[in-house]
Amino acid sequence: MKFKSPPVNSLSLEFLTEFSIGLEKLENNRACRGVIITSAVPKIFSSGLDITEMCGKSVEHYGEFWRAVQEMWLRLYGSNMVTVAAVNGSSPAGGCLIALSCDYRIMAENPKFSIGLNEAQLGIVAPFWFKDTFVNVVGHRIAERSLQLGSLHPAPEAQRLGLVDELVPEEKLMEKAAAVMAQWLALPDHARQLTKTMMRKAVLDRLVAHREEDIKNFITFVSKESIQKSLRMYMEMLKKRKS
Ligand SMILES: CCCCCCCCCC/C=C/CC(=O)SCCNC(=O)CCNC(=O)[C@H](O)C(C)(C)COP(=O)(O)OP(=O)(O)OC[C@H]1O[C@@H](n2cnc3c(N)ncnc32)[C@H](O)[C@@H]1OP(=O)(O)O
Numbered sequence: 001m002k003f004k005s006p007p008v009n010s011l012s013l014e015f016l017t018e019f020s021i022g023l024e025k026l027e028n029n030r031a032c033r034g035v036i037i038t039s040a041v042p043k044i045f046s047s048g049l050d051i052t053e054m055c056g057k058s059v060e061h062y063g064e065f066w067r068a069v070q071e072m073w074l075r076l077y078g079s080n081m082v083t084v085a086a087v088n089g090s091s092p093a094g095g096c097l098i099a100l101s102c103d104y105r106i107m108a109e110n111p112k113f114s115i116g117l118n119e120a121q122l123g124i125v126a127p128f129w130f131k132d133t134f135v136n137v138v139g140h141r142i143a144e145r146s147l148q149l150g151s152l153h154p155a156p157e158a159q160r161l162g163l164v165d166e167l168v169p170e171e172k173l174m175e176k177a178a179a180v181m182a183q184w185l186a187l188p189d190h191a192r193q194l195t196k197t198m199m200r201k202a203v204l205d206r207l208v209a210h211r212e213e214d215i216k217n218f219i220t221f222v223s224k225e226s227i228q229k230s231l232r233m234y235m236e237m238l239k240k241r242k243s
Contacts, residue, residue, distance in 0.1 A: 001026075004040040008047035011094045013061075015050070016068040023075045033185055034082035036177045037102060043113070045087045046095030051122075054222050055231050066218040069094070070129075070211060077101040077133060078204050080193045082184040086177040088170060091115040092152055093126075099164070100133045103184065103196070106176050109167035111154045116163070120150030123230030125221070127214060132203040138162045 001022060003009040011019075026032045039045045053065045076083065076098065083102040091099055096115050099105050107113065117134055119126040126134075126147055134143045142161050146153070158164045168176045184192070207214065221227060 001035055001037050002040045003038070003046055006041050008044045009039055009041050009095070010047045010050035010052075011069070011072075012050040012053055013065050013068050016065075016072045020068070020072045020075050023072075023079065027075070027079060027081060032081065033189060034084070034181050035079075036084045036086055036174070036181060037098065038086035038174070038177070039088055041089065044089040044095075045085075045091040045113075045115075046098060047090070048093030048095045048097075051231055051235055055228060055235065059219055059223065062219045062222050063215050066215050070207060070214065073097065073101060073129065073133075074204065074207065077200060080189075080196070082181060082192070084177050084181050084184075086173050087113070087115065087164065088173055089113055090152075092118050093122075096163075097130050097133060100137050104180050105164040106166050106168055106173060106180065107155050107158060107164040108170035108173050109155055110170060111156055113155050114152040115155070115158050116150075116152040117147055118150040118152050120148060121152075122150070122234045124227060127218070129203065129207045129214075132206065136200070136203060 001019075003015075005012075005015050009015070023035075026035055049069065054062065057065075083104075085099040085102040085105045087099050087105060087107040089108070090113050092114070093116075096117050099115065107115065117126050117130055119130075131143065131147060134147065138146070138161055142163075145151075146161070146163075153161060153163060155164070155167055159167050166176070222231075
């Protein structure tokens, strides 16, 4: 799957819905045993959740948007397929969550590309299931420090922390992703799938059990004037940085 929503592959409601439907179709296709996720937008894997979806909208819209974010994660993290992220650009916040939800992460070895859960820098808080996914990849200590600081890690540092599994030159990224996919697909599906479920079930079940509460929390949080102000200021900063 190639993300192609310029300029930055931000995860809008439309993008998330299309992504989830795409994953569902592949999941139901018995001929498809694995998926490599990458980007067709130069230098950007995904800029994370579309901030405009969280600014100045109705309570109903926030609810619909958050349900779509949850749905995407439940499908990807809970997928029976082998999932490989070929991270060919920067990947903050929700973009990082997509990579973290895959079975294996390969990143282009460009120190200008960064990845991490930077929510704290926006004055917002990564929800518990973002945190759980992060902890399951890098461990508690690294996740705690990185989350509190809202760190975006340049590619070499991300590899040192275990946030990505390996770095390769950008031109070799897809070749490497295909080789990793072949290695994982060489195992019998049922054994690999049951093992994956065993490793991920508790974290998935936690969101399923608290899904409606999580939506309510998101709506309450994002509707606060202080949070709206932080998000507006962050968007202004992005625009100013450009000019
Ligand atoms: C205890 C209570 C718990 C309650 C639970 C509440 C939980 C709330 C949590 C919500 C979770 C949010 C997770 C997220 O994903 S938030 C999004 C975080 N993303 C970012 O911080 C990335 C911001 N973007 C960048 O850093 C850069 O854009 C880039 C990705 C590095 C690319 O840089 P580049 O220079 O190439 O491009 P520009 O910066 O010029 O951007 C081009 C245009 O795109 C707009 N843009 C960028 N990112 C976003 C975005 N995420 N959403 C919307 N729009 C975005 C940017 O403004 C430019 O627009 P313009 O052309 O109109 O100026």
